[in-house]
Amino acid sequence: MGRRAAGKEDMAQKWTGKEVAQDLDQKTAAEVSRLIEAGIQPTIGVIRVGEKAADLSYEKGLVKRCEKVGIRVEKFLLPEDVSEQGLRDVVREVNASPQIHGILLFRPLPKGMDEHGILQEIAPEKDLDCVTDASLAGVFAGKAGGFAPCTAEAVIRILDYYGYDCTGKRAVVVGRSTVIGKPAAMLLLAKNATVTIAHTRTRDLPALLREADLIVAAAGHPHTVTRECLGMGQTLVDVGINVDENGKLTGDVDREAEETLAGAYTPVPGGVGAVTTSVLAAHLAEAAAAQSAQGGDQKKCQ
Amino acid sequence: MGRRAAGKEDMAQKWTGKEVAQDLDQKTAAEVSRLIEAGIQPTIGVIRVGEKAADLSYEKGLVKRCEKVGIRVEKFLLPEDVSEQGLRDVVREVNASPQIHGILLFRPLPKGMDEHGILQEIAPEKDLDCVTDASLAGVFAGKAGGFAPCTAEAVIRILDYYGYDCTGKRAVVVGRSTVIGKPAAMLLLAKNATVTIAHTRTRDLPALLREADLIVAAAGHPHTVTRECLGMGQTLVDVGINVDENGKLTGDVDREAEETLAGAYTPVPGGVGAVTTSVLAAHLAEAAAAQSAQGGDQKKCQ
Numbered sequence: 001m002g003r004r005a006a007g008k009e010d011m012a013q014k015w016t017g018k019e020v021a022q023d024l025d026q027k028t029a030a031e032v033s034r035l036i037e038a039g040i041q042p043t044i045g046v047i048r049v050g051e052k053a054a055d056l057s058y059e060k061g062l063v064k065r066c067e068k069v070g071i072r073v074e075k076f077l078l079p080e081d082v083s084e085q086g087l088r089d090v091v092r093e094v095n096a097s098p099q100i101h102g103i104l105l106f107r108p109l110p111k112g113m114d115e116h117g118i119l120q121e122i123a124p125e126k127d128l129d130c131v132t133d134a135s136l137a138g139v140f141a142g143k144a145g146g147f148a149p150c151t152a153e154a155v156i157r158i159l160d161y162y163g164y165d166c167t168g169k170r171a172v173v174v175g176r177s178t179v180i181g182k183p184a185a186m187l188l189l190a191k192n193a194t195v196t197i198a199h200t201r202t203r204d205l206p207a208l209l210r211e212a213d214l215i216v217a218a219a220g221h222p223h224t225v226t227r228e229c230l231g232m233g234q235t236l237v238d239v240g241i242n243v244d245e246n247g248k249l250t251g252d253v254d255r256e257a258e259e260t261l262a263g264a265y266t267p268v269p270g271g272v273g274a275v276t277t278s279v280l281a282a283h284l285a286e287a288a289a290a291q292s293a294q295g296g297d298q299k300k301c302q
Numbered sequence: 303m304g305r306r307a308a309g310k311e312d313m314a315q316k317w318t319g320k321e322v323a324q325d326l327d328q329k330t331a332a333e334v335s336r337l338i339e340a341g342i343q344p345t346i347g348v349i350r351v352g353e354k355a356a357d358l359s360y361e362k363g364l365v366k367r368c369e370k371v372g373i374r375v376e377k378f379l380l381p382e383d384v385s386e387q388g389l390r391d392v393v394r395e396v397n398a399s400p401q402i403h404g405i406l407l408f409r410p411l412p413k414g415m416d417e418h419g420i421l422q423e424i425a426p427e428k429d430l431d432c433v434t435d436a437s438l439a440g441v442f443a444g445k446a447g448g449f450a451p452c453t454a455e456a457v458i459r460i461l462d463y464y465g466y467d468c469t470g471k472r473a474v475v476v477g478r479s480t481v482i483g484k485p486a487a488m489l490l491l492a493k494n495a496t497v498t499i500a501h502t503r504t505r506d507l508p509a510l511l512r513e514a515d516l517i518v519a520a521a522g523h524p525h526t527v528t529r530e531c532l533g534m535g536q537t538l539v540d541v542g543i544n545v546d547e548n549g550k551l552t553g554d555v556d557r558e559a560e561e562t563l564a565g566a567y568t569p570v571p572g573g574v575g576a577v578t579t580s581v582l583a584a585h586l587a588e589a590a591a592a593q594s595a596q597g598g599d600q601k602k603c604q
Contacts, residue, residue, distance in 0.1 A: 133435045133440075136438075140438055140442040141484075170505075176444075182443075189499055195498065195499050197496070197497050
C-alpha cells in the first residue's frame with residue numbers, strides 16, 4: 001500500500017486487531033481440532049506467582065481465548081513468597097509433562113529471584129513467548145524454530161493481514177526493549193524492510209519519522225509520535241498501552257494526528273493488544289503439533 | 303567529531319587498525335602478566351577441522367598475536383573426515399579443561415554436521431566469538447556477560463579509540479548477517495546511536511547512506527558504497543574484505559570516494575581486520591580472569 005494524500009473526506013484506514021485475531025483464531029481452532037481428533041489435547045501451562053492485577057487481567061483474556069479455540073489451560077499458582085527453588089521445581093515439572101505443550105510464566109518475578117536463570121529452565125520447544133536465550137537468539141539470527149515474542153509477532157500479523165508488503169520499505173521502530181522493539185525490528189528485517197531503531201537518545205525523532213513509510217511505536221510513552229512526526233499517508237502500528245493524564249487508555253501515537261495524517265493505523269485499545277493472546281494460542285497449537293509429531297517419530301523408532 | 307567540508311588540502315583521516323590493536327594488546331598483555339603472576343597461564347583452545355587456507359592464515363595471525371601478549375595456544379587439529387561425535391568429544395574435552403579458558407572453533411564445519419548443535423556444546427564462559435545462543439542472546443538484549451563477535455566488537459573498538467561518540471548519531475549498517483551486521487547494529491545501539499540496518503533489498507541505498515553520520519559497511523561486496531552514497535565528512539568503517547577484479551584486496555567502500563569525501567575512514571587492508579585477533583585475545587584474557595576469580599570463590603566456599 002503506497003502513501004496517499006489525506007483529506008477530510010479521505011480519513012486514514014483504521015486497522016483493528018479484532019479481524020486479525022479472529023482470522024488467526026480460526027486457523028488455530030482448526031489445528032486444535034485436528035490434534036484432538038488425533039488424541040492430543042493441546043494444553044498450555046500458566047505459571048503465576050502472586051496476584052498482580054495486570055497478570056490477572058491478561059490471564060482472564062488468555063483463558064477466554066484458549067477456551068474459544070479448544071486449548072486446555074492448566075494453572076500453576078504460587079504464593080508471592082514462593083522460594084526460587086519452589087518455582088524452579090514447578091517449571092521443571094511442567095517441562096517434563098508430556099500433557100502440557102507450552103508454558104507462560106508471568107513476569108516480572110518477585111525481586112531477588114534470578115529471573116534470567118529461571119526462564120532458561122523452560123524447554124525451548126515449550127517457550128511460547130521467547131523468554132529463553134535459544135528463542136531470542138533464533139529471532140536475532142532470523143532462523144526458523146523457536147517462537148518470537150507474541151507482541152512483536154502481533155505487529156507482523158497485523159501488517160500481513162492487511163496486505164502490507166514490507167519489502168524495501170523504510171520502517172522505524174521507536175523503542176529498543178528486548179521484548180518488543182528489538183524483536184519487532186528483527187521480524188521486519190526478515191520481511192526485507194530497511195529498519196531503523198530509534199530511542200530516547202535519538203536526535204530529531206520527528207525528522208526521522210517523517211521519512212519513514214512504516215512507524216512501529218513501542219516506546220511506552222504517550223505523545224511519543226505527534227503531528228509534527230508524521231508525513232502524509234504513512235502506516236502506523238501503535239504498540240504502546242499507556243494511561244493518559246485523564247485516566248484514559250492511550251497508545252504512543254496521538255490519536256488526532258494518526259486519524260488525519262496516516263494512511264493506515266492501529267488503534268489503542270483494539271489494535272496490537274487485541275492480537276497478542278491469539279498469537280500465544282497459535283504458538284501453543286504449533287508447539288503441540290510439533291511435540292506430537294516428535295512423539296510419533298520416537299514411537300516409530302522404538 | 304562532527305562533519306567538515308573536505309578539500310584537496312583537507313583529506314579524510316585514515317583510522318588504521320594498527321594503533322587500536324597495539325593499545326588493546328598492551329592492556330591484554332598487562333592482564334595476562336597479572337594472571338601469570340597469580341599462577342594462571344591464560345590459554346586458548348583452537349579447534350580446527352581440516353586445512354582450509356583461510357583458516358590457516360587466520361590461525362597464523364592469531365598465534366602470533368597470542369604469543370605477543372603471553373597467551374598460550376593449544377591446538378586441536380582434526381581431519382576433514384572427523385565424525386560429528388568425534389568433534390563433539392573434543393569440544394567437551396576442551397570445555398572441561400580448567401587449563402583452557404576459551405575456545406575458537408573454525409567455521410564453517412564440514413557439510414552434513416549439525417553446526418548449530420555443535421556450537422551450543424561450547425561453554426558460554428569459554429565462547430570467545432559469540433557462537434552460542436547464550437552469547438548471541440546477550441548481545442541482542444544488550445546485557446553484560448558473554449562476548450560479542452570479535453569483528454563486530456572491532457568496529458566499536460576503533461570508534462572508541464579514535465574518540466567517536468556514537469550518542470544520537472545516525473548510523474547505517476549495510477549488511478544483516480548474524481556474525482557482523484546485526485551484532486554491530488546492537489553494539490552501536492548500546493552506545494546510543496540511532497541505527498538503521500540496510501541490505502540487498504533496501505531501496506535507494508545511496509540516499510539512505512548520504513543521511514548517515516556513520517556508515518558501517520559489512521555487505522561483503524566491493525563497490526557497495528560508492529561516491530554517490532557519500533555526503534561530506536562522514537565516518538566510514540569498512541568491514542568488507544573482498545578481492546577485486548584485479549586480484550587486489552579491497553573493502554566494501556570505493557577507496558577514491560572515501561579518501562576524498564569521508565571525514566574519517568578505516569582502510570582495507572589495515573583497518574577492522576587488523577583489530578579482530580586483538581579482540582579475541584582480549585576476550586581470552588577476560589575469560590581467564592573471570593574463571594580464575596570463580597575458581598578462587600569456589601575454593602573459599604570449600
